[in-house]
Amino acid sequence: MAYWDKNQTPTIQTNIKSFNAKYPKITIKTNLTAYGDYWTKLKTQAQGGEMPDVLWMNGPNIQLYSSNDMLEPLDDVTSQGVSWSDYPKALVDLYTYNGKHYGIPKDYDTIGVFYSKELFKQAGVEEPKAGWTWEDFHKKAKAISDWGKSKGIYGCATTINGDGQGTYYNTIFQSDGYVIKDNKSGYDDPKTIVGLQCWADWIKDGSVASAKIVTDTKPDVMLENGKSAMFWSGDWMASQLAADLKGKEDNFQVVELPKGEKEATVIHGLGWAVSKKSANKAAAVALAAHMSSKAAHQVEAKNGTAIPAFNDTQAAWVKAYPHWNMQLFVDAATTYAVTYPVSKNTDVWANKEADILVPAFDGQTTVDAAAKQMADFMNAALAKEK
Amino acid sequence: MSEAGARGSVTAPSPGSVGPSGRRRRGSPTSVGAWPVAFIGLLMLGVAVFYYWPIVKNIITSLQQTNAFGGDPQFVGFANYRALFSDPDLGSAIGNTLLYTVIILVGVPLSVIIASMIELPGLRGKSIYRMIYFLPYLAMPMAVAQVWKIVYNGDFGLLNQFLKAVGVHNPPYWIVTPGWAILAVSIFGLWASIGFNVIILSSGLKAIPRELYEAASIDGATGVRQFRWITVPLLTPSIFFLTIMTTIGGFQLFDALFAMIGRGNPAEPKTRSLVSMFYQQAFVNSDQGGGAATAIVILAMVAIVTVIQFIGQKKWVNYV
Numbered sequence: 001m002a003y004w005d006k007n008q009t010p011t012i013q014t015n016i017k018s019f020n021a022k023y024p025k026i027t028i029k030t031n032l033t034a035y036g037d038y039w040t041k042l043k044t045q046a047q048g049g050e051m052p053d054v055l056w057m058n059g060p061n062i063q064l065y066s067s068n069d070m071l072e073p074l075d076d077v078t079s080q081g082v083s084w085s086d087y088p089k090a091l092v093d094l095y096t097y098n099g100k101h102y103g104i105p106k107d108y109d110t111i112g113v114f115y116s117k118e119l120f121k122q123a124g125v126e127e128p129k130a131g132w133t134w135e136d137f138h139k140k141a142k143a144i145s146d147w148g149k150s151k152g153i154y155g156c157a158t159t160i161n162g163d164g165q166g167t168y169y170n171t172i173f174q175s176d177g178y179v180i181k182d183n184k185s186g187y188d189d190p191k192t193i194v195g196l197q198c199w200a201d202w203i204k205d206g207s208v209a210s211a212k213i214v215t216d217t218k219p220d221v222m223l224e225n226g227k228s229a230m231f232w233s234g235d236w237m238a239s240q241l242a243a244d245l246k247g248k249e250d251n252f253q254v255v256e257l258p259k260g261e262k263e264a265t266v267i268h269g270l271g272w273a274v275s276k277k278s279a280n281k282a283a284a285v286a287l288a289a290h291m292s293s294k295a296a297h298q299v300e301a302k303n304g305t306a307i308p309a310f311n312d313t314q315a316a317w318v319k320a321y322p323h324w325n326m327q328l329f330v331d332a333a334t335t336y337a338v339t340y341p342v343s344k345n346t347d348v349w350a351n352k353e354a355d356i357l358v359p360a361f362d363g364q365t366t367v368d369a370a371a372k373q374m375a376d377f378m379n380a381a382l383a384k385e386k
Numbered sequence: 387m388s389e390a391g392a393r394g395s396v397t398a399p400s401p402g403s404v405g406p407s408g409r410r411r412r413g414s415p416t417s418v419g420a421w422p423v424a425f426i427g428l429l430m431l432g433v434a435v436f437y438y439w440p441i442v443k444n445i446i447t448s449l450q451q452t453n454a455f456g457g458d459p460q461f462v463g464f465a466n467y468r469a470l471f472s473d474p475d476l477g478s479a480i481g482n483t484l485l486y487t488v489i490i491l492v493g494v495p496l497s498v499i500i501a502s503m504i505e506l507p508g509l510r511g512k513s514i515y516r517m518i519y520f521l522p523y524l525a526m527p528m529a530v531a532q533v534w535k536i537v538y539n540g541d542f543g544l545l546n547q548f549l550k551a552v553g554v555h556n557p558p559y560w561i562v563t564p565g566w567a568i569l570a571v572s573i574f575g576l577w578a579s580i581g582f583n584v585i586i587l588s589s590g591l592k593a594i595p596r597e598l599y600e601a602a603s604i605d606g607a608t609g610v611r612q613f614r615w616i617t618v619p620l621l622t623p624s625i626f627f628l629t630i631m632t633t634i635g636g637f638q639l640f641d642a643l644f645a646m647i648g649r650g651n652p653a654e655p656k657t658r659s660l661v662s663m664f665y666q667q668a669f670v671n672s673d674q675g676g677g678a679a680t681a682i683v684i685l686a687m688v689a690i691v692t693v694i695q696f697i698g699q700k701k702w703v704n705y706v
Contacts, residue, residue: 039669040669043454043455043669043672046455047455047456047457064454064672068453068454068455068457070455152541159650161650161651161652162649162650163650210652211562211650211651211652212540212559212562212563212652213540213559215561215562215648215650215651215652216539216540216541216559216561216562217539217540217541217542345454345671345672347670347671347672348670348671348672351649351666351670351671354649354650354654355654355655358650358652359652362652
């Protein structure tokens with residue numbers, strides 16, 4: 001079994017123990033590989049027909065592996081007690097390819113805005129409230145940036161340098177645009193462009209820190225050190241913030257994303273997958289099913305590492321961060337979350353976003369031209385996928 | 387040419403004559419010949435499996451299009467090379483790679499000066515100096531790059547704090563500004579190369595007989611002249627070795643970029659090297675044919691430059 005997050009080793013060990021209580025004769029070897037190397041290694045293993053029996057899968061890679069016949073379809077896993085309705089639909093869809101299930105949701109991430117109550121107070125700006133809009137966000141960010149200019153403080157600093165999941169994917173969905181639909185790029189859709197233009201506008205008047213600034217000093221560091229008041233990010237940020245801000249948690253809070261034309265957040269999550277070439281397929285499927293059971297998700301919730309995907313097991317995760325309103329990440333998943341955009345070879349075009357969109361956000365090119373260029377590149381890349 | 391041949395043909399027996407060394411050994415000549423082959427063969431087997439075969443395989447792959455996992459290969463001729471040469475990024479990738487290589491080559495003469503100072507007779511604490519210069523070479527490049535990122539930070543970095551203190555207004559945001567970024571990475575590479583260079587040169591220096599310096603000082607040669615006419619000429623084999631290694635290392639520029647620049651950096655598109663293009667194609671785009679073609683172009687460039695260096699060395703390297 002292969003995975004990449006060291007923090008989740010205790011969860012995995014506990015769940016393997018309970019699996020062995022049921023199937024004492026199956027021995028499970030785990031293999032931890034750091035995220036960066038995980039995919040390089042997995043690709044090499046897949047090439048040699050030596051993929052691990054059970055493995056973690058993510059959105060950008062699921063179609064690549066399932067379309068190349070590397071993963072076992074898991075539709076029969078329902079006979080082992082897995083029910084697809086137990087997980088958020090957006091996630092189940094992410095792991096469905098050509099009508100077949102290739103992954104069982106393991107956990108998920110949605111996006112919110114972490115903010116520094118202290119900076120809002122110092123700048124004399126009212127804290128954001130649920131139901132706020134892009135306009136509210138812009139006003140507050142601008143007021144704080146104007147107030148903090150001489151001290152190098154920004155209203156908002158976030159991963160605008162190519163991280164769609166934390167930033168522009170959300171605004172694209174909020175303005176009712178799309179990134180990919182029916183194997184076609186949505187980047188030249190006028191509504192998508194609205195969701196990109198907002199960042200260029202916000203950066204232009206200094207409300208949001210430019211890509212240059214947040215590359216040089218990471219936005220989480222800026223928030224923690226009082227250099228920015230707001231940070232759009234996923235719930236995964238909570239464990240780091242909780243550790244770094246120990247004792248000062250009450251100076252910070254989190255609020256749902258401001259809404260554009262509508263409310264939206266990207267949802268992405270990992271899935272359990274089984275290798276097509278597994279020599280012990282029955283055991284591998286049983287293990288994947290066990291790891292996806294309610295009990296296994298409850299262990300994950302208690303350890304507080306990631307939001308477990310099994311509906312109604314999230315309460316324990318929310319309780320792991322008593323100072324902050326973490327419930328919003330869970331509520332978002334079941335109400336207005338939109339599936340993370342992927343295709344068969346996601347990385348080809350997703351990596352190009354940084355090259356093309358970042359200069360537009362920084363005002364070196366127009367957003368219209370960049371969006372058109374991105375759409376052309378993406379459509380060409382999608383046409384080449386096979 | 388064998389050493390015996392180089393020494394002149396006077397003592398070498400002429401073919402057919404039976405000289406003192408011309409006596410036949412027992413056994414057939416082939417059995418004598420088989421031993422060296424057996425010894426070299428083991429080594430060559432490893433080299434063949436781990437170096438030559440991958441190169442051959444890589445050339446084959448570069449003429450193919452495969453799926454993301456290397457399966458389903460289709461022969462496409464030179465299509466991957468045509469795509470590479472029409473890639474607008476190629477020019478700047480070559481430019482960045484060459485600039486980086488030239489800058490880290492400056493490290494070689496710098497290291498000669500540093501090593502000669504460390505090896506000055508009578509200097510106390512030589513091993514401490516050697517250790518100070520060598521330590522960066524031992525540290526993990528990724529970790530060191532993170533430290534340099536902090537040094538280069540636009541707002542809080544050591545470098546800009548210093549520049550501001552000496553009166554420079556608005557020093558650049560080094561690693562996020564196109565142009566400055568490749569320079570910043572090169573200077574990091576230069577710094578990181580000094581340790582290895584100094585160790586190699588130090589051992590080269592120790593091999594120079596002291597008598598030469600004594601004779602020179604009796605003849606009235608100053609320290610600088612001794613350095614110019616004794617130290618440098620006798621160090622040329624080490625210098626040549628380092629020049630080759632540094633050049634090859636320069637062409638392989640990747641980890642420093644990966645660690646210090648990274649995707650999403652606004653300077654990244656203009657700071658790519660040849661190897662980062664290769665990485666992008668092979669591992670991000672899952673285009674193995676395109677990646678293989680890039681790798682072959684890098685290999686060809688390194689080979690050409692190395693051959694030129696080997697031809698050029700005859701003019702300036704002194705083997706004693």
